[in-house]
Amino acid sequence: xxxxxxxxxxxxxxxxxxxxxxxxxxxxxxxxxxxxxxxxxxxxxxxxxxxxxxxxxxxxxxxxxxxxxxxxxxxxxxxxxxxxxxxxxxxxxxxxxxxxxxxxxxxxxxxxxxxxxxxxxxxxxxxxxxxxxxxxxxxxxxxxxxxxxxxxxxxxxxxxxxxxxxxxxxxxxxxxxxxxxxxxxxxxxxxxxxxxxxxxxxxxxxxxxxxxxxxxxxxxxxxxxxxxxxxxxxxxxxxxxxxxxxxxxxxxxxxxxxxxxxxxxxxxxxxxxxxxxxxxxxxxxxxxxxxxxxxxxxxxx
Numbered sequence: 308x309x310x311x312x313x314x315x316x317x318x319x320x321x322x323x324x325x326x327x328x329x330x331x332x333x334x335x336x337x338x339x340x341x342x343x344x345x346x347x348x349x350x351x352x353x354x355x356x357x358x359x360x361x362x363x364x365x366x367x368x369x370x371x372x373x374x375x376x377x378x379x380x381x382x383x384x385x386x387x388x389x390x391x392x393x394x395x396x397x398x399x400x401x402x403x404x405x406x407x408x409x410x411x412x413x414x415x416x417x418x419x420x421x422x423x424x425x426x427x428x429x430x431x432x433x434x435x436x437x438x439x440x441x442x443x444x445x446x447x448x449x450x451x452x453x454x455x456x457x458x459x460x461x462x463x464x465x466x467x468x469x470x471x472x473x474x475x476x477x478x479x480x481x482x483x484x485x486x487x488x489x490x491x492x493x494x495x496x497x498x499x500x501x502x503x504x505x506x507x508x509x510x511x512x513x514x515x516x517x518x519x520x521x522x523x524x525x526x527x528x529x530x531x532x533x534x535x536x537x538x539x540x541x542x543x544x545x546x547x548x549x550x551x552x553x554x555x556x557x558x559x560x561x562x563x564x565x566x567x568x569x570x571x572x573x574x575x576x577x578x579x580x581x582x583x584x585x586x587x588x589x590x591x592x593x594x595x596x597x598x599x600x601x602x603x604x605x606x607x608x
Contacts, residue, residue, distance in 0.1 A: 308607060309347065309371070314354035316378055320596030324603065342366025350374035350606065352599060353384070355565075355583065361389040368393040374606050378595050379586055380404060380459070381536065383511035398602050402458060403594035404586035409462035411585050412506055412534045413470075415558025416451075418579035419530050420444050425576055447471035452502030454516060455535065456483055456490065460508035464490065475501060499524040504532065511536035519544035528555040534585050537562040546572045560585050 310324060312333045324331050335357070336344045342363035345351055349371050353359065359375060364386055375385055377399040390397050418424050421443040429436045451467045453460045456478035464474040475491045477498045478484055484492050498505070499521060507516060517531060517540040531554055533540050542563055548554040549572075556577040565583055567573055573580050586595070 308349035308603075310603070311345065311348040311351040313341075313351065313357040314378070316352060316599065317592045317596045319593070320599055323596075323600055327604070327607075329603070329607075338363065345372045346370035348372055350376060350603070352376045352378055354378050355381075355384055358384045359386065359390075361386045364389040364393050364395065367395075374398065374602075376400075376599055376602055378599060380408075381510050383536065396606070400595045400598035400602075403598050404591045405458045405462050407588040407591035408459050408508075408534050408585035409466055410588075411560060411581065412459075412463050412508075412532055412558070413466045415532055415534070415560065415579050415581070416446065416504060416506075416530065419532075419556035419558045419577075420446060422577075424579045446504075449473070449503040450475060450501055451504040451506060452477070452493075452498035454495070454498065454505065454507050455509035456480075456487065456492070457508065459534075460506075461487065463506055463508060472504075495521075496524060500526065502526065502529065504530045506532040507535045507539050509535050509539055511538050515539060515541040515544075517541060517545065519547070522548045522553060525553070527553060530554070530556045530558070532558040534558075534560040537565065542569050542572050546575065549575050549577055 309330045312321065312331060313335050321331055338358065343366050345363065345367040350373065353375065372395060374396045375390060377385060380399065380401050382397060382399055385397055387397055422440040426440045448471060450473045453464055453474065453476040456476040460476065464476065467474055475493050475498055477495050478492055503526065505525065509516060515538065519541065522544060531545065545554065545557060549557060559578060559580045561583055562569060567582065572578060
């Protein structure tokens with residue numbers, strides 16, 4: 308098969324695809340030419356940077372393109388309805404990056420609790436501001452409220468429990484609730500009122516989950532973590548709440564626009580942030596590659 312890779316995959320995965328006899332092309336295209344380019348391939352492998360919307364799918368309809376693989380968890384960068392109507396399958400690798408994203412979430416939480424990023428930057432600037440960062444807090448005994456208790460949310464819950472945190476969660480799926488009988492599932496209102504830390508692990512929603520109104524329901528001094536999708540948080544409302552002190556700190560890996568353009572939020576002294584590194588570990592990339600190979604081999608039949 309002819310395979311297009313637009314956002315990069317691990318070299319080992321590419322080598323394996325070639326060794327299986329597939330013709331592999333690594334190239335990115337601007338949105339206006341991507342659709343026509345896709346016509347020359349049987350399948351395309353994308354990450355989060357490439358967006359395959361209805362115009363691209365319409366341009367590729369009727370061609371040899373029959374499969375889109377999203378090397379990652381969410382599918383919000385692909386128009387699933389348009390793909391389905393065009394007879395194009397869409398697959399993802401949802402399990403591969405679970406632990407990587409969960410560990411980064413906890414890392415951001417530790418950074419928020421002890422101002423690690425800010426203190427490190429201060430020392431690299433030649434300063435010794437011990438008193439400025441002397442009011443950290445411990446995670447032991449705190450309550451973390453997890454919004455979205457799928458694979459990643461559950462792993463975050465496990466890691467949080469390991470450091471002595473109480474875990475509550477908001478999850479609409481009854482099936483997931485039944486599979487986690489040890490977790491207390493609560494309403495969004497109860498979660499906001501009880502949680503010292505709130506962590507988001509949802510697909511991209513139609514409107515922000517964390518809004519100014521929702522923040523007002525939270526405890527004073529709450530910490531907000533987002534390693535899901537940037538659109539799930541109203542960034543202006545979060546910045547206002549950080550400036551007022553309502554939100555003590557925020558740990559952010561995802562942004563409403565990527566690359567991030569909200570420099571005021573990223574530069575806030577109580578924000579610990581990363582440039583969408585959730586799945587960026589060597590181990591996660593290897594697992595993603597293994598899932599891709601499995602999908603390709605199954606599709607090739």
